[in-house]
Amino acid sequence: MLDTKILSGIEASHALYDSLHDRIHTLKEKGITPGLAAILVGEDPASQIYVRNKTKRFDALGLKSDLYRLEDSVSQKELLDLIAKINADDSFHGILVQLPLPKHIDSDKVIHAIDPKKDVDGFHPENAGLLSIGRPRFVPCTPKGIMFMLKHFDVDLNGKHVVVVGRSNIVGRPVSVLSSLKSLGNATVTLCHSGTSDLKHFTQQADVVVAAMGSPEFLDASFIKEGACLVDVGINRIERDGKSVIVGDVNQPSVTGKASSLTPVPRGVGPMTIAMLVENTIVSAELLLLN
Numbered sequence: 001m002l003d004t005k006i007l008s009g010i011e012a013s014h015a016l017y018d019s020l021h022d023r024i025h026t027l028k029e030k031g032i033t034p035g036l037a038a039i040l041v042g043e044d045p046a047s048q049i050y051v052r053n054k055t056k057r058f059d060a061l062g063l064k065s066d067l068y069r070l071e072d073s074v075s076q077k078e079l080l081d082l083i084a085k086i087n088a089d090d091s092f093h094g095i096l097v098q099l100p101l102p103k104h105i106d107s108d109k110v111i112h113a114i115d116p117k118k119d120v121d122g123f124h125p126e127n128a129g130l131l132s133i134g135r136p137r138f139v140p141c142t143p144k145g146i147m148f149m150l151k152h153f154d155v156d157l158n159g160k161h162v163v164v165v166g167r168s169n170i171v172g173r174p175v176s177v178l179s180s181l182k183s184l185g186n187a188t189v190t191l192c193h194s195g196t197s198d199l200k201h202f203t204q205q206a207d208v209v210v211a212a213m214g215s216p217e218f219l220d221a222s223f224i225k226e227g228a229c230l231v232d233v234g235i236n237r238i239e240r241d242g243k244s245v246i247v248g249d250v251n252q253p254s255v256t257g258k259a260s261s262l263t264p265v266p267r268g269v270g271p272m273t274i275a276m277l278v279e280n281t282i283v284s285a286e287l288l289l290l291n
């Protein structure tokens, strides 16, 4: 039995926040307070919690954050008009539109409407393209947080096999690109998804598995090799013993003792996503100074 190390996102995120204080101070000395505009459409309980946690962190660091709450019935035009207004407002360095959006709104159109220089989520095609050619500007927050965490806990990816499960634009695809970049991961990467036949064949070879498929406790000990590092990106609410609990995509009790290290859920990748949103907003403010 291995002594599975728990990779705390609380610890890693605080290491990042410690390093941000000087940068925030320097910007404030120049009269700039990094500012985020967060847009939440509708009443989805999980999205409400995520957005509140994001803006709370900005407040705690003395940064500006305004939350725009729009009704579920808002028209696409109203949302696009709001984005245009925030694009033109110099007090905002970052714009975040919490996903998913209601079905009657075309998410791609909304993402395209965000000024790529304020796209702190890194979802705009210009930023996604820059990442894919190895010149990252704004990198999506969860993948960036995963890379930070692995570095913080000395999980070396160089020459290793990273198997990513899930191909979303928010997590799976960007984390596969980041891990493969020579300057960041230099790993050999396999990107698996719902169409992969014999998933175990791939995950059992992995030195690092990134589980980002959104299936509660799917990945158990039978999927991994001994000593693998597991990054659990899932946030799934399930009923257990009559209670509502949050679990990841990894069956954590099953893999404990076989994995060398594991990010917990909660308090694993989640806090890193927020930390990277803060960092991206600071980067945006710094880039404005340079240009």
Ligand code: GUN
Residues within 6 Å of the ligand: 096, 097, 098, 099, 100, 121, 141, 142, 170, 273
């Ligand atoms: N929904 C799930 N993850 C994210 C994220 O990182 N950013 C935004 N805007 N929406 C999300």
